[in-house]
Amino acid sequence: MNLIKKFKEDKHLLIILVLHLILAACHLTFNLFSDIQYHAEFRAAGCILIALFIFLFGRRGMSYGFLIYACALIYLNMFYNYGTIFFLLIAYGAYPKIKWPAVIIYALNVFVSFSLKKLIPIAVLIHFIYLGLFVLITISIYKVKPSKTLKLKEDEIYILNELKAGKLQKEVERYSQQSVTAKLKNARERNMIESTSELLAIYSKESDTEL
Missing domain, CATH: 1.20.1440 (de novo design (two linked rop proteins))
Structure with a gap:
């Protein structure tokens, strides 16, 4: 799947x-x-x-x-x-x-x-x-280089906002822990990022900059 x-x-x-x-x-x-x-x-x-x-x-x-x-x-x-x-x-x-x-x-x-x-x-x-x-x-x-900004879907943004707020993956509402893990993996692969912690750090920096 x-x-x-x-x-x-x-x-x-x-x-x-x-x-x-x-x-x-x-x-x-x-x-x-x-x-x-x-x-x-x-x-x-x-x-x-x-x-x-x-x-x-x-x-x-x-x-x-x-x-x-x-x-x-x-x-x-x-x-x-x-x-x-x-x-x-x-x-x-x-x-x-x-x-x-x-x-x-x-x-x-x-x-x-x-x-x-x-x-x-x-x-x-x-x-x-x-x-x-x-x-x-x-x-x-x-210009072979990674994108400067993250490419994320709405559900991935929602999950990252939940994690940014301090919630664990199993505590994220709307989605099961398995779905959260799969969606985060898709986001990492699309943006060529190794770990969820790195993805969250980059997302947090981007979202804070936009404020």
Whole structure:
């Protein structure tokens, strides 16, 4: 039931999930009827992984899925194939909180991959210069950053006002404790916030500023 609500609230996420499943099927079908070798099974597995993570964890899962896929592709693609950087930027854009962990994990995999391929150091430098360029271009053009204000529904605002007044989740009127927990989880995922306490703190600050 929560999954249905999640995808109703974020229809783009559902479309991305479905397209990845279709893409996985296309990769496998192409592999059956073509002699071109481009690691179709691996790419299909990556698409299925991303779809699975979206299904299980929502937008945060999409971020994790693309990060894993980007790091795995480093070992498959040549150093001048920058699709991996694009996937890294998707991971960051989908869940900005993993920005630095994602960059560090990606960088470590680049060093390991380039060492295994015995590439000269200039190849690593070229790759990281492109990484820096892609990040700067993406930020300047598409403004990849979290929203400055919370995106909340009326029922979520009501619950947060109750919590702000000092009530426990089980003491919130109108909704059962289970419903309160589910609604707060939806609000956290939509706003890319880890904990309810952080969500409440941000909401309290915003509401106090408006007064």
